[in-house]
Amino acid sequence: MLDNQTPLVEMRNISISFGGIHAVDNASVELYPGEVVALLGHNGAGKSTLIKILSGAYKRDGGDILINGEPAEIGNPRDAKKYGIETIYQTLAVADNVDAAANLYLGRELRTPWGTLDDVAMEAKAREVMGRLNPNFRRFKEPVKALSGGQRQSVAIARAILFNARILIMDEPTAALGPQETAQVGELIKQLKREGIGIFLISHDIHDVFDLADRVSVMKNGQVVGHARTEDVTKDEVLGMIILGKVPPKAIPGPGAMQMA
């Protein structure tokens, strides 16, 4: 169904190393509009590093990024945002000592005609967005440092969806959350998907994401083991990809696939 469409994002043969470590090695992934791609793999497989290249946090050593089929220049987080790429980082990159509204608009503040910060307008919008996302959220005036893990997470998510993202990267978004909040994030992902946003959903636990994803891409030791449509594979087969690098018949093998003897 997707074959005749241009991918929203295409990352081709991406490589990066830190010192001697090939954190990402010749990895290729793609993402179509309205699609959720789960990026799976053990801790240290290179998932976060790969998507940080897409979000402009790291500069790649090699490879190409195409957005809507056009080569994209992404050298820093600002560039990525210009392409409509928004990211929720695993480390929850929020500014701890300013409040929720300031975090939502960090780097893109609303200003009055005099050039000063329009804090009330930002707070109003923050209350609106947070109200949809997490109706119990009340602590608008406190630095986010004072918030719980789940509340901080909703701030990070609100910031990502506030600016009409076309491409959303969520790096282990439910790691710090309880079951109820996890379910909420699941609902949100489905809603965003319906709006045509492409989502990279990263996890080291397939149970978290299997039901949400249209496709899975599995990484191991910096390389892509393979890609598969979720409907074509079982959880056990995907686990085999994650643990052993063993590619099931209906999946497309990548450079990191276990070599069959």
Added chain:
Amino acid sequence: MADTVNSVHLNVARGANEHPVRRFFRATEIDTRLLGMVGALMIIWISFQISTGGLFLTPRNLWNLTVQTSSVAVMATGMVLVIVTRNIDLSVGSVLGFCGMVMGVAQAQILPQYLGLGHPAIWAITLLIGLVTGAAIGALHGVIIAFLGVPSFIVTLGGLLVWRGATWFVTSGQTVAPMDTTFRLMGGGTEGSIGATASWLVALIACLAIVWALLHARRQRKRFGFPRRPIWAEYVLGGVGCALVLGFVAVANAYYWPANIARKYADANGIAWPDGGLLISHGIAVPVLVAIAVGIVMTFISTRLRFGRYVFAIGGNPEAAELAGIKTRWVTVRIFTLMGALCAIAAAISTARLNAATNAQGELDELYTIAAAVIGGTSLAGGTGTIAGAMLGAFVMQSLQSGMVLLGIDSPLQRIVVGMVLVIAVWLDTVYRARAK
């Protein structure tokens, strides 16, 4: 709907059980930390008042205190931003010295050659030269820190030596004096004060501004339907704010010109000398006005402008700020540029007050400036600090020193006390923060 009703009930319940004192602070949103500092200041004042036998809390001494604080207070406002971003500036005293010397030479030796001695534009051109010099030095520090990756501690430690040495080279070590007469107004003194009427006018404007700010904030919050402070809390805030302003001006106006100067003035203006002596109020000193203006501008920058928001965001989490798309390096350069310019303003105040530019001007000021910021609640871990707190911190330090001078305590012992107070203040702050968590 049920949800809102519930939460309203909860709030009401909490309000009823809450201790009245705690409810007062929550409603007025007064920073308890700042209040603690005011408390400490009061304790210091009263102790000195008692131990000096009533010499401390006089209009004259309080007025002098404000003047003596201005130079360090000006620099402390910039030091807040520096420390908030987890940097430090050890060079401010030397940069003050260098800018002071440059301004001294400009107004006493260079400009009079072209404009004639005492030309009314000399002070302004001099100040401009100083500001540009200070800002350029700060920008240089900032670029080395942000783009070459040398830690600010090292860059400004180098700066401390470099600019002190450079100060010597401007005049081969010679003191420059006297300063331009208009320029000297920035140093305070009998001439450099604005008098009773103008002081009351300043007080009136300040009170109106306080009331307007409270009204405006309330109106804005009402417009967007946000929770508002109880109305009594607004009255308390407005009342306390205006009382402080009026009290300050009343004290400044209660300090009269010394008799001999007043007599000279009376003679020169043909005023008959009354029996009780001629009582002419000093009013607010010009350097104090400058410091207050700097404080207001810096507060505005740090709370109302995007730049200020970035400073605090970077201080809280540099990586998150970078990932949010903030150009963190440029923010660093701008902070140090601002710091340099503030050193120049402080240099203007201090050279004007001394009526000379010397080699040793501003020595140890870096330590007093850092101490003021830290005592005023700026956390060395980054991310927190207020301009008002730092200025109050400078005032606390100056109060300690002046009090000890009045008591006739030797300067080595003064240093020991100031050093210990710094450590104790930071320790108390650590305890406070740990409890607040």
